[in-house]
Amino acid sequence: EIVLTQSPGTLSLSPGERATLSCRASQSVGSNYLAWYQQKPGQAPRLLIYGASSRATDIPDRFSGSGSGTDFTLTISRLEPEDFAVYYCQQYGSSPWTFGQGTKVEIK
């Protein structure tokens, strides 16, 4: 099973600032089958990024993903008020599909 470790656990930032979230895998993620999701309280997760760097439909270009192998990054270039949420990475190339424990982006 591929274990995903996200850091930091919590990121305290102000609107307009840049957010950098990390996801590290215990073994290489095949073909970069790595996704990022955003989840707000009381809502289902929303797919942001897949294939490590491809934005999902209707996702603003302030969200970008990068990385390969075992190290991946989600960057939010300028935080908007609606971006404060919990973010999860997920690998979907190897069963069982696994998620990271999440990074909470909170308002400073």
Add this chain to the structure above:
Amino acid sequence: EVKLVESGGDLVQPGGSLRLSCAASGFTFSSYWMYWVRQAPGKGLVWVSRVNSDGSFTSYADSVRGRFTISRDNAKNMLYLQMNSLRAEDTAVYYCVRGVTMATITPFYHWGQGSLVTVSS
């Protein structure tokens, strides 16, 4: 518009059983793999099970294998999760999920609103 609507969540005693249902609409249900993902209160996301498009292949997380059974009825556009021998640690919101594409390897794109299962005496 793709819609996934879960139902069947309830309070159940340890050792009990429950069946979750997911009504799908807005797409050709019989063409897609379907998934169940759960989230314990205040915790992260955990993949539970998947089933292929015609229901002939299933797989499960180790934590539920032998206790949970995923199935589907393509004529009714319904996905199910039969949960037996429930434990306190099965308490969670259960999401019905569809991938981006019909491929086996796909991220999760469409999510239902979730159905809460509480296992407690």
